Amino acid sequence: MPQTQFDVVIAGGAVVGSAVAYFLTADAGFKGSVAVIEPDPTYQHCATALSAASIRHQFSTEENIRMSRFGTEFLRTFADALAVDGIRPDPAFHEGGYLFLATSAGLPVLQDNHALQRREGADVALLDAAALQARFPWLRTGDLAAGSLGLSGEGWLDAYGLLQGLRRKAVAQGAVYLPQRVAGIDRVSARVTGVRLDDGQVLACGALVNAAGVGAPALARLAGIDLPVQARKRSVFYVQCPERLPGCPMVIDPSGAYFRPEGPGFITGIAPPPDQDPECFDFEVQHTLFEDVLWPLLAQRVPAFEALRCVRSWAGHYDMNLVDQNVILGLHPSLDNLYFANGFSGHGLQQAPAVGRALAELIVHGEYRTLDLARLGWRRILEGRPVIEKNVV
Numbered sequence: 578m579p580q581t582q583f584d585v586v587i588a589g590g591a592v593v594g595s596a597v598a599y600f601l602t603a604d605a606g607f608k609g610s611v612a613v614i615e616p617d618p619t620y621q622h623c624a625t626a627l628s629a630a631s632i633r634h635q636f637s638t639e640e641n642i643r644m645s646r647f648g649t650e651f652l653r654t655f656a657d658a659l660a661v662d663g664i665r666p667d668p669a670f671h672e673g674g675y676l677f678l679a680t681s682a683g684l685p686v687l688q689d690n691h692a693l694q695r696r697e698g699a700d701v702a703l704l705d706a707a708a709l710q711a712r713f714p715w716l717r718t719g720d721l722a723a724g725s726l727g728l729s730g731e732g733w734l735d736a737y738g739l740l741q742g743l744r745r746k747a748v749a750q751g752a753v754y755l756p757q758r759v760a761g762i763d764r765v766s767a768r769v770t771g772v773r774l775d776d777g778q779v780l781a782c783g784a785l786v787n788a789a790g791v792g793a794p795a796l797a798r799l800a801g802i803d804l805p806v807q808a809r810k811r812s813v814f815y816v817q818c819p820e821r822l823p824g825c826p827m828v829i830d831p832s833g834a835y836f837r838p839e840g841p842g843f844i845t846g847i848a849p850p851p852d853q854d855p856e857c858f859d860f861e862v863q864h865t866l867f868e869d870v871l872w873p874l875l876a877q878r879v880p881a882f883e884a885l886r887c888v889r890s891w892a893g894h895y896d897m898n899l900v901d902q903n904v905i906l907g908l909h910p911s912l913d914n915l916y917f918a919n920g921f922s923g924h925g926l927q928q929a930p931a932v933g934r935a936l937a938e939l940i941v942h943g944e945y946r947t948l949d950l951a952r953l954g955w956r957r958i959l960e961g962r963p964v965i966e967k968n969v970v
């Protein structure tokens with residue numbers, strides 16, 4: 578007889594759901610059972626697999642800096658901590674750094690953020706235009722006032738490798754993955770009592786975690802909750818250029834365009850203008866955005882990019898928190914056992930380890946024990962007190 582009752586059911590088994598499953602099953606204080614409901618074991622459409630897979634400490638809020646710093650620590654020890662049967666998973670973490678560039682208009686914010694990041698222990702350095710030019714001779718710096726460079730801890734990784742490593746270890750520790758979709762939620766007053774799956778199965782549960790990415794608002798609606806999150810399409814372009822750019826980090830241009838090395842080329846992207854950024858679930862790449870907006874910006878910043886060639890491209894979706902572009906984490910006040918981890922707005926891959934650990938603490942111990950992430954809970958949303966993150970890429 579298949580098991581029909583679990584202490585914790587996690588809806589969504591990509592990086593966030595798998596991180597919750599891993600940390601729960603790793604917690605010595607947790608003796609329960611965990612089911613992860615994931616309809617797509619290929620993961621081809623989830624944000625995790627389609628992301629730019631980068632991690633930075635250069636945020637403007639303490640919580641985001643702390644979460645990413647823990648992400649770095651986790652990645653550095655990942656292969657040993659998540660080994661299964663002697664096989665060490667490789668997240669291919671490359672500490673190539675981030676470089677946030679600012680014109681004189683953006684300098685005060687860059688300086689403020691830098692001061693906060695230093696206070697939080699981030700290994701970042703402010704470089705003036707001359708220092709930028711000396712360190713990155715391939716960069717056009719005429720219009721720049723400064724740049725903030727991550728010296729260690731920031732970089733990029735294999736997102737799919739991170740996800741699979743978490744999933745494999747969670748399974749080794751007892752989590753069960755079911756290839757289904759949560760299609761219904763049963764509630765009795767302020768408690769979720771179970772979930773209904775696509776195939777008609779009903780699973781009773783002691784707690785439910787919403788880790789459904791852009792599927793999270795629909796899932797929340799099944800429990801009668803309005804989650805202010807929408808899917809926003811982001812295209813990524815893989816380009817090659819005849820010239821090499823030695824020491825190239827993940828560069829964030831003042832225009833919002835980004836690029837970083839990937840294999841023998843680079844990946845690059847930019848958010849569409851706000852009035853051309855509707856809720857959207859299709860996967861059509863925004864080629865005109867590349868031709869009309871992104872490429873000219875890249876060529877302006879790096880003359881070598883005038884000769885670039887776009888080799889391939891893809892599109893994925895941010896689960897955009899419409900209130901303040903930060904994760905909505907933890908319990909909703911109207912329900913005692915439905916936990917949320919949604920609305921990452923483009924920085925959820927790097928936050929998955931910290932969020933997985935945080936939710937495991939909340940579920941097992943009823944409180945945050947390591948990082949205090951209470952400010953990122955539902956109250957701020959319901960009371961209209963947004964926690965604004967200034968560095969959303």
Ligand SMILES: Cc1cc2nc3c(=O)[nH]c(=O)nc-3n(C[C@H](O)[C@H](O)[C@H](O)COP(=O)(O)OP(=O)(O)OC[C@H]3O[C@@H](n4cnc5c(N)ncnc54)[C@H](O)[C@@H]3O)c2cc1C
Pocket residue numbers: 588589590591592593594614615616617620622623624625626627628629630631632757758759760788789790791792793796811812813892893894895896918921922923924925926927928
């Ligand atoms: C183009 C792009 C670039 C990005 N770059 C970065 C970056 O550089 N760094 C970074 O930190 N983040 C980045 N992100 C964001 C990051 O990828 C996401 O925040 C993160 O992957 C979210 O993980 P998740 O597990 O919450 O969601 P997802 O990876 O989207 O997974 C959600 C899962 O839930 C499942 N699901 C949906 N509905 C249901 C249901 N009803 N029942 C059960 N399961 C369900 C889906 O099948 C899916 O597998 C980027 C995102 C995109 C799109």
